[in-house]
Amino acid sequence: MKKVFLVLAACAVVSAALVGCGSSSSPESQSVATSSVSSTVVSTIEDVRTIAIGETATIGGWEITVTSIEYAPELKAQTENMMGSNTIAAGEGKQFVIVNAQLKNTAENLEMFLPDTPYSEYTKEALIYDGKYEYSGYSTASALNIYSSLVHTTVSPLETKTGYIAFAVPNEVVESEKPLQLKIEQEKDYKTLDSITFNLR
Numbered sequence: 299m300k301k302v303f304l305v306l307a308a309c310a311v312v313s314a315a316l317v318g319c320g321s322s323s324s325p326e327s328q329s330v331a332t333s334s335v336s337s338t339v340v341s342t343i344e345d346v347r348t349i350a351i352g353e354t355a356t357i358g359g360w361e362i363t364v365t366s367i368e369y370a371p372e373l374k375a376q377t378e379n380m381m382g383s384n385t386i387a388a389g390e391g392k393q394f395v396i397v398n399a400q401l402k403n404t405a406e407n408l409e410m411f412l413p414d415t416p417y418s419e420y421t422k423e424a425l426i427y428d429g430k431y432e433y434s435g436y437s438t439a440s441a442l443n444i445y446s447s448l449v450h451t452t453v454s455p456l457e458t459k460t461g462y463i464a465f466a467v468p469n470e471v472v473e474s475e476k477p478l479q480l481k482i483e484q485e486k487d488y489k490t491l492d493s494i495t496f497n498l499r
Contacts, residue, residue, distance in 0.1 A: 357493075370388075395478070402459075446460075480496040
């Protein structure tokens with residue numbers, strides 16, 4: 299009996315030692331992992347350029363200022379369609395998000411903003427809803443017929459143009475109070491060189 303008791307006591311001491319070793323290393327591992335994740339998140343946030351309405355941002359050879367946003371079921375067209383109407387409808391269950399902006403070309407040559415056909419270094423736009431739903435700008439064929447549209451527009455050196463970028467979106471996007479952002483990217487050979495994001499609401 300005495301030998302059995304001594305064996306059991308020895309086992310208990312070994313088990314306690316093993317548990318102690320395991321618990322002492324665990325907090326350090328968790329601390330290192332947490333620190334690593336935190337630094338990754340911070341570096342990602344620092345890389346994002348966000349701009350408020352009314353502020354001017356520079357991307358490539360462009361200075362862009364978003365002045366306001368509005369919503370409308372239709373846009374004014376430059377010409378009448380076959381039905382004799384000079385308006386363009388967003389479509390059933392949709393409305394336009396109209397981003398009013400001012401655009402300045404700081405380059406030395408005539409440049410095209412938000413071109414239809416990518417060339418050399420070019421810009422592209424997207425509307426981001428709730429941080430995950432993305433909408434492209436209104437198609438160029440229609441945008442060319444939209445009064446004051448900045449899509450596919452040419453701007454002379456040091457010239458400033460005022461107009462808007464329109465996005466057709468479901469009514470839910472318009473009626474919601476969730477975040478809405480305009481993202482402008484500069485690309486070359488289908489690779490993003492720079493990106494800016496305007497907080498619209």
